[in-house]
Amino acid sequence: MRTNPFPTTAYIGPEYFCDRKEESEVLKSNILNGLSTTVIAIRRMGKTGLIHHVFASLPKSHLIVYLDILATNDKKEFLNNLSSAIINSVPEETTLGKKIWKFIRSLRPTISFEPLTGNLQVTIEGTSTETDSSIHSILSFLERLKKKK
Ligand SMILES: Nc1ncnc2c1ncn2[C@@H]1O[C@H](COP(=O)(O)OP(=O)(O)O)[C@@H](O)[C@H]1O
Ligand SMILES: [Mg+2]
Structure with a gap:
């Protein structure tokens, strides 16, 4: 059976993440300098993937909390x-x-x-x-x- 080489569900590591070098640098630098960042783009453009990619590259000493509040009603x-x-x-x-x-x-x-x-x-x-x-x-x-x- 042929398996699908393209991950479609979640971020699974830098080997499967393409480009976004500049965006990753800016986001990482903002985090390390204590700046908040708003990322805006249409859906499926890669916002969530970018965030997980940058999180994976941060020093281990960081506490990283990922929270999606889309389904949060109150x-x-x-x-x-x-x-x-x-x-x-x-x-x-x-x-x-x-x-x-x-x-x-x-x-x-x-x-x-x-x-x-x-x-x-x-x-x-x-x-x-x-x-x-x-x-x-x-x-x-x-x-x-x-x-x-
Ligand atoms: N730079 C990238 N390299 C490879 N796959 C990516 C990249 N950015 C996003 N993807 C993939 O594309 C799909 C949509 O990205 P996602 O981050 O969920 O978009 P958004 O959060 O903007 O809606 C996901 O399956 C994600 O893993
Ligand atoms: Mg998303």
């Missing part, structure tokens, strides 16, 4: 998806991982496995005000981590 889903993305981005046994897990656990989450992807799913129950304050505390926790570097 603040509660945003909180749960953000916490899940954070927890899935670092193994628990590392020093950074321990710190992050300890923090997320302090928000009293329910943590479960998503059977399809094998990813962890964090659910944090609470009123609207509690949700606001959890989002706020996650963002300031990440901000504090950044400053310590």
Whole structure:
């Protein structure tokens, strides 16, 4: 049987990524200099691929959290998806991982496995005000981590 040599589902590494040298450089330099970047293009142009390509080239010491909020309908889903993305981005046994897990656990989450992807799913129950304050505390926790570097 002939297999399809063209990956179509996800970023699978630099060997399968073409060109975009200039875009990668700019994005990487912005990240390393603490600048935010907005990437705008029509769909299937390669935005997500570019982001994963640059992420793969960053120093290992960086905490990289990838969150797609397209399917996020409200603040509660945003909180749960953000916490899940954070927890899935670092193994628990590392020093950074321990710190992050300890923090997320302090928000009293329910943590479960998503059977399809094998990813962890964090659910944090609470009123609207509690949700606001959890989002706020996650963002300031990440901000504090950044400053310590
Ligand atoms: N530079 C590239 N080299 C090879 N494949 C790419 C490249 N950029 C994107 N792709 C592939 O093209 C498809 C669409 O890219 P994607 O990053 O999902 O687009 P967008 O996020 O802009 O909608 C994906 O299958 C992706 O893996
Ligand atoms: Mg995309």
